[in-house]
Amino acid sequence: MDPHLLRTYVTVARLASFSGAARQLGYTQSAVSQHIAALEQDLGSPLLTRRPVAPTPAGERLLEHAGPLLLRLDAARADVVRLASAPSHGLTLAVSPTSLGPAALAALPPAGVTLRVLGRDHVVAAVAEGAADLGLVDGLAAPSDPLRLPDVAPLTTRGVGEEPVSVLLPAAHPLARRSGLRLGDLVDARWLDAPDAGLPLPQLRAAAGGHGFRAALRYDGCDVRLLTALAAAGHGLTLLPRSAAAGVPGAVAVPVVEPRVVHRVEIVHAAAPPGGAARALLEALATRA
Structure with a gap:
């Protein structure tokens, strides 16, 4: 299954529009239609009704698989790019709204930080895709139990507060x-x-x-x-x-x-140890945990 065709299909299904997907992806509408037709031929099943544009039952099932598959591909690309890139002097930290508690606030460096407040699942995805160097995610757990986070890529998590x-x-x-x-x-x-x-x-x-x-x-x-x-x-x-x-x-x-x-907070980062400001924050949070 061609991931380019799959990404086109997800965009059409999300927007419920071939023309809208063409504008967002930078394709012609004809190219989008060809992508959908090729994917349907590959899978041997219609995936979308045309008027209105909506997923068929087979298309709904494909959407359940498509999100994790595409995220995993984006995570693989980001992981390879990280290995080939020099450490950044700045730090992008993705956080869920109630994860940035007093200890994390005190550990932030005085300058060079970009905070992105996201939903919990989106924090993990941002780290996996390379859109954030580190993530802070939180949830409800029994004392000392790890959070159940989505398995989207080889990521490392560590508890930093309860x-x-x-x-x-x-x-x-x-x-x-x-x-x-x-x-x-x-x-x-x-x-x-x-x-x-x-x-x-x-x-x-x-x-x-x-x-x-x-x-x-x-x-x-x-x-x-x-x-x-x-x-x-x-x-x-x-x-x-x-x-x-x-x-x-x-x-x-x-x-x-x-x-x-308890309310548990965990820090999330790529499997490869982070460098630069990300490593400094990781060490500071580990010390305070």
């Missing part, structure tokens, strides 16, 4: 006066679904036995302050690391006491 988690509730909420909360008691509560700004609801479900935690409102963004404002206004509960949940006006942060879970 802290308790708290449920953020409006100050007038009936549970706001509690000294601690069990996640199991909150499975039927109204929750904010903010997969990139807060701790994702699937992680809460997994920690509490695999059910409940229905969303009252979904927030597709990375602004933690907006997420906490939504919680304070009563639009739903959210789970955050203790440092991010503390001191929110109009809200109360109540610690989770059961099950024993």
